[in-house]
Amino acid sequence: MLGVIVRRLLLAAPLMVIISLIVFVLGSLAPGSVAESMLGSSATPEAVRELNRQLGADQPVLVQYWSWLQRAVAGDLSSSIVSGRPVTELLAARLPVTLSLAVGALLLVIVIGVCSGMVAAVRGGFAGRVVEVLAVLVRGLPTFWLAMIAGVIFGVNLMWVPVSGYVPFGDSPSDWALSLALPVGVLAFGEAALVAIVTRAEMLAAMRSDYVRSLRANGYPWKRIVFKHIAKNAAGPVLTMISLVFVGLLGGTILMEQIFAMPGLGSQMVTSTANHDLPVIQGLAVFYTAMVVVVFLLTDVAHGLLNPKVMAR
Amino acid sequence: MNKLLLEVNDLGVVYRGRGRRKDKVALDGVSVAIGAGETLGLVGESGSGKSTLGGCVLGLVRPEHGSITFDGRDITRLAARDRRTLSTQIQAVFQDPYSSFNPHRTIEQTVSETLTNLPRMSRQDRRTRVVAMLERVGLDGSALERFPAQFSGGQRQRIAIARALLPEPRLVVCDESVSALDLSVQAQVLNLLLELQADSGVTYLFITHDLSVVRHMSTRVAVLEHGHLVEEGGAREVTDHPTHPYTRKLIAASPGSDAEVQEARRETRRAMARLEAGGTDADVHALHALEIQAVIEALAEPLSGATGGFARVLNEFTHEPVALDKLVRLRAAILDLAPRTSAAMTSEVVNRRVADARERLCRSLAENDRALHFAAQCREILVAIDSRQRERAVSVVASFDDTRVAEHRATTGRP
Amino acid sequence: MSAVIEGASADAELRAAAERDAGFLRRLARQPLTVGSAAVLFLVVLAVVFAPLLSPSGPMEQDLLNIYALPSADHLLGTDQLGRDILSRMLHGGRVTLLGVVQATTVCTLIGMTLGLLAGTLQGGVEVLVMRVCDVLLAVPGLVLLLVVLAIFGQNETAAMITLGIIMSPTLIRVVYSATVAVREEPYVAGARVAGLNSRQIIMRHILPAVAGPALTQISLVAALACLVEAAIGFLGLGVVPPNPSWGNMVTDAQQAIVLAPWMLVPSGGIIAVVALSLTLIGNGIRDAYAGRASGSVSAYSWRALTPVVEREDRRPAPAEVKGVELETDRPAPVLSVKRLSLDLPRGRSHVRIVDGVSFDVGPGEALGIVGESGCGKSMTISGVLRVVPMGARVVAESIGFRGVELTTLGESEMNAVRGTGIAFISQEPISSLNPAFTVGHQLQEAVRLHRGTGRAESKAVAHDLMSRVRLPEAEVVGRKYPHELSGGMAQRIAIARALAGEPDLLVADEPTTALDVSVQAEILDLLRDLREQSGMALILVTHDWGVVAEACDRAMVMYAGEVVETAPVRDLVSNPHHPYTQALLRSSSVGAEPRQLLPVISGSVPAPGSWPTGCRFAARCGLVQDRCLTAPVPLVPTTGGVSARCVLVPSTLEAVR
């Protein structure tokens, strides 16, 4: 098992490097330089050149990247050109919001998705149809729109939850939970259907397999067949789906933070995009990727534990 | 053998393992040859390399070493273009009648694929030719616009044959072409293949794991085991008088539909198992089982000449005193009444112990003055075999040694 | 996700379905939902393209006296905060969104198809490289990278859409790649190569058509996603700059006015939903049409559907055959006694009869062979007895008695108690009949624990004992392996050991040796015989191989087109068959035939379920057919010596009795 983890970690590192390199190279393609945007349009060319030299921006891209990487590994993601604050500081301040959203939604997705997928596979009929229809709807309905409708219904009309804002956990756990309810709910609603549909399909496929037929014909109780034998085989693809869903969820948090006015990484991202604040954007992008990599790593490990063939590879 | 059409020389194939999987030697120094118009049957268990050999001939598998000569020309490593040209001369019929057709293409499209590398012909000519070929295999023109799903397994295999024979190839590789078919359909397809060969003189490389089918179809037979050629020869010789233990094992294991033969074979297998486990008197039991089996096999499937050898040895037995070694030879000849006794499928050690038992029993026969009586019994067996009297023959074998009858009754529960 | 029915392998079913009538477009056109979605989408695109002609007013035209208006004849969809006509803005805004969708989808399609096909066909280094790049791209949170690009290229819509296309391509690459690889392994591609086609022809004729279905499905979904993402960018205010309209920033407008004019949410988000939904539905439709099934038919399948409807048929006024069977009273009471068992499977909306009134008995310790060509209902007969059937099946029987218990009256859980401890089962594919995710030792111990209620240590001991009974050496070592690490013969031994765990009185084996080599087959058959002799267990062995029947069974029952045509002791059946079908079948075997001479064959093939004739079902292929064979069903009648046959030519002993 340890071997699998180590191997995946070794694979994860180059992945991070590649992603950050892509972001960095893209950044270097940007018209105008960081110095220009820092000094404003009235700056003299000499001043710009001088600042560029100080920032190292006159070096070749790869050299710049190398020094950025060195600093990044040491925990320094440089500073915002707008506010001048270190990117790491921004990250640290806003991370709890985004993490609460993403992790909360992921947990909800797993619980709702897997459970409803199982119910649909075992009971079929109405439950199956509901899952199918939902899966179509979530692929077709814009989440930000749904979020607003949900806001109107639950926030404005029913007033069950606050319409916007974020309360830190430290301030009040119950308000924290309430402030998360809407965005997490909307996010999870969408992605859970995808997990459910995969769960159901995998379980149905297993139900038609030869080994389930043999188990049934040899008198195994249905609960044992479904929750032990089928579940273990269906878990692999479901895990893969969950890790992909997490990527989608991260995108969703950006929208939710924007809609519900939550001070997370996403709203920072949007602001920085509008401001062309490249260092912040680079830092954020790399950080988002790191979160994905961690989740992929976890699902891979779970995969390895479940599936002997993966272990053997 | 007719003029050689295909010669495979010292062929070796290695499948390279990926990742942690090891390399696998699929063929190792295999040489076979087929004369024009003949059928070479290729038998062996799964994984023995039959299909790999077929694949090499078809250019689907790249050999590691060795050569393949077709009609005097080396085709081992042809360029893709030459290979395509050759496709008009070498064709194939594969096993699975379901997956060997693209479900989305009509029968006409599928069948006429093999005409791709012939000189361009008009659509009308092409269609006429396809229809003629479909009719030859027992279908008709209405099949043209239909899709594979609309045909049964047997019909699809006919279509596959039509497709292979359409460009009038000289060699057709039939890879397990009838293995997925039911008995009644299998017979239809085998007949079709034989008829087509009689008509056009096409040569078959006939790959199968089924010994009775290969015996029925082939002029020559080659037996593969784990990528090695273990036996090759005329079809009758190999299937009726196999020399290699592996071939004999294959033959002995393939169940016929004669229940009595099955029982005799089973009895032998048991006796052999007991012998290997080292039971008391196990060697005598084993010998008895083999003798009974030989007689029953000889009765079930009489082979011309098989009893001849036995009769010859017997003829030397005219007067006393009988030398012990003659008696032993006579008794050993009983096992040669049928080639399929399991004697051959067991290890040397076991065979030696059976031979020891035989000698011991013969000595006891001689000492008890029963040698001539034994010869008379043998004659009776010959008569019984000739006149197809199974019961009589078996009861005689069963009474060779005094203790026999009772024992046999005890072990099988039958009189 | 596919509507494969149990029993048939996924591929086979998919293929069969795809072939049913190969008109993919025709099938697509028969789906109302897909056609409707396509029509809606077409209208929207048309309206957007001709926006300047169609829109009632300019997209920026303000009417400050008439802000936040609800729909009216002047403004079909009302007006926004500046009194601009929402319909006009929607039509104009759609041009940006749809253009973006087209751009992103095109880029994605180009990359996905090219790289997917390349990776799938070229193998080797290219394959590895492309798939690694996919892995990397899949780990990129799409919206984040989009924002990066937007930041860098100054909110350039086209750059963003091209990036989006790239980000979405890995899924398409994977879909195309796996479809290509699946086809690449198909024997028909090898066949095409042998037929002399070159690579280009193979790709055009065989690979592209097979890839088209899954790829089109994915492309529709990609387009839907592109629509949603483009709107999201607009919504974040990062795309088209207001006051120019886009579908996204119209939602932003609506958000500002959410309390004042909630109506604005409806058209602005609605249009995005309509387009994205249509695209999704079209994708689903393509998928279903490609797989050849009616839309949404999957929902009929579930674990619950695996439990068949069991009907108990009332005892009829004793038909001849039943009376005949009852005449034989000298045999000991049977372990299993089946009377008039039938089984129906769902086909379309109705059911089709697969097994038709099969009756048989199995005595204690007896081995009964069920023989016949494939598709005659052998497997379904035993499935019906065990009630382990494909989804949606229906079992009808007059009686199924097992050890004196009437199985037809049992509920599912009571029936489950009989399975395993009373009747055990082994199947045809030894390796796939074991769960791939557990070691075989674990599975064996589980069976022991389950059926004998033993503790952990004892179960292990019993499992080892079972393994030695099925002659598996080194129980410890073998027990630690997974099914895929075993040979077919070893896996079948494990399956047999598992079946023995419940010490059943009857073992049902469905073609247990068909997938094995002959020498392994002989070992397994010997094993079954020895086990039977040791424990007095009865055996039902389904097979199409006469050799196996002769080797392993005492009595045999020949099935043809869903019914029993002859039953007799094996010895007699082989040496002296009564029914013309049995006779002809035995004659057509190549065993012992004169080599290279034509075999006597039965012409034609077995009629399919659902198209059985009224009279004798073998009539169309029978050489002895007479008029009276065709008019009425022929009964199964007993003749001498424990033989029964279903043929007008076989004299019945019943006549004599009467």
Ligand SMILES: Nc1ncnc2c1ncn2[C@@H]1O[C@H](COP(=O)(O)OP(=O)(O)O)[C@@H](O)[C@H]1O
């Ligand atoms: N899962 C299934 N779904 C639909 N039809 C089936 C299924 N399994 C078998 N059939 C059909 O039932 C008939 C009998 O099948 P089966 O009992 O498997 O025959 P056998 O075992 O004699 O080969 C065949 O026509 C077959 O096509």
Ligand code: SF4
């Ligand atoms: S009933 Fe008639 S058609 Fe049927 S098998 Fe007998 S003779 Fe042939």
Ligand SMILES: [Mg+2]
């Ligand atoms: Mg079957």
